[in-house]
Amino acid sequence: MLIISYLLLSLVLFLFCFFKRWHLxxxxxxxxxxxxFLAIIPLPGEDKVKYRAPTQVVFRFDEYRFIQLTGYGCQGRMYYVDDQKQIYYELARHSAKVLTEPFAHMPEDYIFIPSTDYSDIDFSQDGGRSFSSFHIETIENMGSYHPNYNTVENIVVMNNQFFLKDKNRDIYRSPKPYGTRPAIISATSEKFFEDSIQYMGLRWADRPQTMPTIPANYTGWRRWQCDPSLKIPITVYNRYAPLIKLQTQLRHLLGVTDEVTHEKEAD
Structure with missing residues (x-):
């Protein structure tokens, strides 16, 4: 109450001097x-914590090459990064998600990155300097079939070839790395296209009966990894902090010991 007394007394003196015209x-x-008044007025007195979208490495090919995702809930912008060759390529501007199926990818020039619904695949044959998209072939003799996250069992990329094990269509594969036209088809589709020149020759020879085995010296990951709860906190410091410090000094000077309750600053 002492500070209130000071405030009222100074106000009375001001009014008295004003009417007496004692200017000084x-x-x-x-x-x-x-x-x-400055010593008594409540000021916004708390720092605020806000959050920004985290950046996570969601898949690693080796020590230098990895896939990076920026966004909340494991969804957002996706990049292919090669620290050694200084490559930083944006694969998706927004809404990209991480794969949940087993995935192993040897660090080679040919790079295959499927979308989570397997509607398309981002493909590079120059070590990630450029990418293009293409679709898994779905046409079959009796109609069409499309693999999805419920049917895909395993994905392996090695020797610059893509292999996908599906519960219903066995092994999908891309051709051997000759030429420039990418494609991924199943054994069933190969039978349907066996007379098509596009799927003939050395590129499509030696269909595997089992999924290839990743070498023991492979240092990359075998699954994508992501923490959906991750957020990056940012402290927004109280802009009234200097005034609060000055107010504390004034209250000490006036002999006032009780604390002022500062208000929370609205967002």
């Missing part, structure tokens, strides 16, 4: 009133 005392009493 008027300014002095007004200054005391302002000091007391």
């Amino acid at each position: 005392f008027c300014w002095l009493s007004y200054s005391v009133f302002l000091v007391c």
Whole structure:
């Protein structure tokens, strides 16, 4: 209550000096009133914590090459990064998601990155300097079939070839790395296209009966990894902090020991 007494007394003195036209005392009493008012007024007194989208490495080919995702809930912008060759390529501007199926990818020039619904595949044959998209072939003799996350069992990329094990269509594969036209088809589709020149020759020879085995010296990951709860906190410091410090000093000068309850600053 002492500070209230100072405030009222300085106000009374100011009004008295104002009507008496004692200008010097008027300014002095007004200054005391302002000091007391500053010492008592509540100020927003808390720092705020906000959050920004985290950046996570969601898949690693080796020590230098990896896939990076920026966004909340394991969804957002996706990049292919090669620290050694200084490559930073944006695969998706937004809404990209991580794969949940087993996935192993040897660090080679040919790179295959499927979308989570397997509607398309981002493909590079120059070590990630450029990418293009193409679709898994779905046409079959009796109609069409499309693999999805419920049917895909395993994905392996090695020797610059893509292999996908599906519960219903066995092994999908891309051709051997000759030429420039990418494609991924199943054994069933190969039978349907066996007379098509596009799927003939050395590129499509030696259909595997089992999924290839990743070498023991493979240092990359065998699954994508992501923490959906991750957020990056940012402290927004209280802009009134200097005034609060000054207010504390004024209250100490006036002999006031009780604390002022500062308000929370609205977002």
